[in-house]
Amino acid sequence: MIYIANWKMQLGVAESVKLAGRVRPMRGQTIVLSPSFPALEAVGREIKNSTISLGAQDCSSEFKSARTGEVSARMLKELGCTYVIVGHSERRKYHGETDALVAAKARAAVAAGLTPIVCIEKASQAAAVRRIKPLIIAYEPIWAIGTGKAATPAHARTVLLAIRRTVKAPVLYGGSVDGKNMAGFLKVGYEGALIGGASLDPLELARITGTVI
Numbered sequence: 564m565i566y567i568a569n570w571k572m573q574l575g576v577a578e579s580v581k582l583a584g585r586v587r588p589m590r591g592q593t594i595v596l597s598p599s600f601p602a603l604e605a606v607g608r609e610i611k612n613s614t615i616s617l618g619a620q621d622c623s624s625e626f627k628s629a630r631t632g633e634v635s636a637r638m639l640k641e642l643g644c645t646y647v648i649v650g651h652s653e654r655r656k657y658h659g660e661t662d663a664l665v666a667a668k669a670r671a672a673v674a675a676g677l678t679p680i681v682c683i684e685k686a687s688q689a690a691a692v693r694r695i696k697p698l699i700i701a702y703e704p705i706w707a708i709g710t711g712k713a714a715t716p717a718h719a720r721t722v723l724l725a726i727r728r729t730v731k732a733p734v735l736y737g738g739s740v741d742g743k744n745m746a747g748f749l750k751v752g753y754e755g756a757l758i759g760g761a762s763l764d765p766l767e768l769a770r771i772t773g774t775v776i
């Protein structure tokens with residue numbers, strides 16, 4: 564199973580390093596910590612001798628270019644990232660990211676040797692990235708993000724089946740995941756989760772990543 568801890572813009576560098584030091588790797592699970600850009604290097608150092616992986620929260624669609632404020636996938640690779648989240652609903656909402664831009668970011672990630680975790684809000688958005696490989700899809704219904712109201716496993720299953728008709732890739736569920744509801748998503752076929760709020764609590768994160776069905 565694959566678990567992505569998306570720390571968003573919630574923690575500074577020192578806080579990120581402290582939390583990273585409290586995350587326990589789980590045998591056989593892929594755990595990816597995604598701190599904000601300024602914390603990537605320090606968190607990378609903290610988890611260096613563990614099986615925990617490093618992932619960024621976004622990357623540019625450009626390889627090398629005059630793009631003030633942007634960060635390229637190659638720079639992330641240089642910092643030790645192996646994953647990058649692209650197309651998170653907060654990026655789509657606050658930065659106007661389109662399916663086409665998200666697909667371009669995912670291609671840039673692959674070109675730099677990273678695995679993109681492409682967030683989608685509905686199954687049809689998977690079509691834009693269906694030929695990209697390696698690829699991880701995260702289904703995150705907008706109304707479930709940060710609301711404490713996760714999707715039901717039945718709803719999540721319906722969307723999962725629709726995604727699988729479009730693309731061959733591991734699919735994660737995201738949106739108010741916690742230690743109690745994780746098992747329901749694994750049972751209907753999800754291969755892990757993208758976790759926001761609950762990933763800020765190492766005990767809750769351990770409950771999620773330790774879920775067995």
Ligand code: PGA
Nearest residue numbers: 708709738739758759760
């Ligand atoms: P949440 O966030 O777990 O806090 O709902 C998930 C996400 O936005 O990736």
